[in-house]
Amino acid sequence: MLSMVSEDRKCQNCNDNFTIDLDDFSFYEKIGVPAPTFCPKCRMIRRMAWRNDMVFHRRTCEHCSKKVISVHAENNGMRIFCNACWWSDDWDSYEYGRDYDFSRPFFEQYNELMREVPVLALMNDNRITSTNCEYTSDCFYSKDCYMTFVVWKQDGVSYSRYGMNSTDCGDCSSVMGGNELVYEGIFVRDCYDCRYIESCTGLTSSSFCYDCRGCSDCFMCIGLRQQQYCFKNEQFTKEHYFKKIEEYQLSTYSGVQRATLDFSEFQHQFPRRANYLVNCVASTGHELANSKNMKECYNIADGENCAYSMHADSPKDSYDFLVAGECEQAYESLTPDNSYRSLGTIFSNKSSYSRYTLHCPTSNNIFGSVSVRKGEYIILNKRYTKEEYEELLPEIIKHMKETGEYGEFMPAQMSFFGYNETMAQEVMPLTKDQAIEKGYNWQGDLVKPLGSTTLPVIDIPNDIIDVSDSVVDEVLECAECKRNYRIVQQELKLYRRMRIPIPRKCFQCRIDRRINVRSLGRLLFRNCGKCEAEVRTPYQKEHVATVWCNDCYKKGFD
Ligand SMILES: [Zn+2]
Numbered sequence: 324m325l326s327m328v329s330e331d332r333k334c335q336n337c338n339d340n341f342t343i344d345l346d347d348f349s350f351y352e353k354i355g356v357p358a359p360t361f362c363p364k365c366r367m368i369r370r371m372a373w374r375n376d377m378v379f380h381r382r383t384c385e386h387c388s389k390k391v392i393s394v395h396a397e398n399n400g401m402r403i404f405c406n407a408c409w410w411s412d413d414w415d416s417y418e419y420g421r422d423y424d425f426s427r428p429f430f431e432q433y434n435e436l437m438r439e440v441p442v443l444a445l446m447n448d449n450r451i452t453s454t455n456c457e458y459t460s461d462c463f464y465s466k467d468c469y470m471t472f473v474v475w476k477q478d479g480v481s482y483s484r485y486g487m488n489s490t491d492c493g494d495c496s497s498v499m500g501g502n503e504l505v506y507e508g509i510f511v512r513d514c515y516d517c518r519y520i521e522s523c524t525g526l527t528s529s530s531f532c533y534d535c536r537g538c539s540d541c542f543m544c545i546g547l548r549q550q551q552y553c554f555k556n557e558q559f560t561k562e563h564y565f566k567k568i569e570e571y572q573l574s575t576y577s578g579v580q581r582a583t584l585d586f587s588e589f590q591h592q593f594p595r596r597a598n599y600l601v602n603c604v605a606s607t608g609h610e611l612a613n614s615k616n617m618k619e620c621y622n623i624a625d626g627e628n629c630a631y632s633m634h635a636d637s638p639k640d641s642y643d644f645l646v647a648g649e650c651e652q653a654y655e656s657l658t659p660d661n662s663y664r665s666l667g668t669i670f671s672n673k674s675s676y677s678r679y680t681l682h683c684p685t686s687n688n689i690f691g692s693v694s695v696r697k698g699e700y701i702i703l704n705k706r707y708t709k710e711e712y713e714e715l716l717p718e719i720i721k722h723m724k725e726t727g728e729y730g731e732f733m734p735a736q737m738s739f740f741g742y743n744e745t746m747a748q749e750v751m752p753l754t755k756d757q758a759i760e761k762g763y764n765w766q767g768d769l770v771k772p773l774g775s776t777t778l779p780v781i782d783i784p785n786d787i788i789d790v791s792d793s794v795v796d797e798v799l800e801c802a803e804c805k806r807n808y809r810i811v812q813q814e815l816k817l818y819r820r821m822r823i824p825i826p827r828k829c830f831q832c833r834i835d836r837r838i839n840v841r842s843l844g845r846l847l848f849r850n851c852g853k854c855e856a857e858v859r860t861p862y863q864k865e866h867v868a869t870v871w872c873n874d875c876y877k878k879g880f881d
Pocket residue numbers: 334335336337338339361362363364365366
């Protein structure tokens with residue numbers, strides 16, 4: 324019987340105390356799992372260690388021998404099939420079926436199965452419902468995307484993560500709800516023709532803005548609502564405004580540098596809202612929109628009754644998920660999209676009552692299985708009748724409760740990814756030695772391309788209008804980490820169209836900057852600069868002098 328009072332427990336991983344409150348207990352009771360043994364942060368890191376949204380490897384499909392891009396490195400022990408082969412009827416994943424062994428822990432058996440059954444090289448639907456989206460992961464119903472991760476219905480988007488229904492955007496993190504021509508946007512919705520903006524909604528033709536809504540033609544503004552022709556929150560005439568914009572020469576690298584510094588100084592004079600929550604009720608976390616009863620959640624829109632979760636659209640009554648769309652009663656799952664009662668699943672969408680499955684879409688009542696499509700009453704890739712399944716499953720759950728496995732996500736140490744190629748490294752960076760000491764895998768094959776530079780930084784034209792077509796044949800060198808990188812045709816087209824200078828930093832450094840700005844999953848404790856209430860915020864004192872709690876900020880700006 325689960326406790327009916329709030330309880331402090333000691334995390335079995337980091338030894339810190341954490342609280343399990345009444346709502347938590349009733350959720351665990353509803354879905355029939357024991358209370359967790361890890362604290363929320365350790366649970367998040369454990370899940371993140373199973374998610375690679377940044378590194379691609381070259382592999383060969385084991386079925387048709389075609390060269391493919393994969394999130395799985397050659398040496399990680401996983402067998403991979405290309406999209407076409409995996410979805411074909413040329414093979415049968417039930418051939419790998421086996422009996423459950425009650426003398427061994429479940430995770431050990433599941434781990435063996437995961438390394439025997441071929442899985443999808445990459446999670447995207449390129450050449451099925453997406454076109455020209457080869458270099459993408461977790462990308463569906465899209466067109467002409469390049470180096471995009473976790474996107475849905477995107478067209479012409481490059482170097483971005485977490486996007487929906489957006490067109491012609493570049494270097495964005497979280498572009499939701501119909502954006503067009505947005506460059507360097509963080510958590511933006513319904514914006515058009517905007518550059519270098521953060522936490523903005525319904526903006527048009529604006530640059531360097533933070534927390535502005537329904538504005539057009541605003542430059543370096545903070546917290547404005549329904550304004551036009553404002554510079555540094557001051558009302559300008561139309562003529563004066565465009566003269567000001569012209570002065571900055573935003574089509575040049577030096578102009579953008581100057582604007583970045585000026586805006587950062589201007590931003591320092593304002594209190595920052597400790598957490599960015601728009602239209603939210605009874606919620607804690609950061610970057611939440613139109614949500615209700617969310618606890619410690621991040622980058623989620625239209626959520627209800629969820630906790631300890633990150634990156635989602637329309638999740639309901641779910642805990643501890645990572646990247647999800649329209650899930651219900653999910654727990655400890657990765658991408659349980661359009662699913663009901665997922666537990667410990669990875670990329671097993673459109674499913675119900677799936678427990679511990681990897682790449683098992685459109686399945687119901689399935690347990691401990693890999694690469695099974697449309698499966699029902701399956702245990703360790705073996706078919707059962709409904710009656711047999713209903714008799715065996717409770718025995719397995721009982722066994723897993725004895726081994727302490729039931730309700731827990733698979734250990735990070737069992738992940739097929741190197742810790743350094745996963746999301747965990749972004750939230751809790753470790754050195755190789757530290758990772759190995761904790762028993763995590765480390766991917767040694769991540770070579771940073773260096774030394775082939777053909778166009779040094781000083782020779783890149785300052786103004787995008789002076790950049791010639793041949794720039795796509797050049798090898799550039801990142802001004803920050805020295806990594807060699809290229810400019811692709813599609814990117815150049817966007818830069819020219821939006822009059823944006825060629826970036827001097829590589830894709831990885833650009834994405835790292837946005838990760839650091841957002842600091843999702845790394846909130847610190849501070850006090851509201853107005854009412855002194857304790858708040859959890861991503862902003863360190865060195866970077867943001869004053870934070871205000873949501874209530875104080877609302878009174879001041881909303
Ligand atoms: Zn912990």
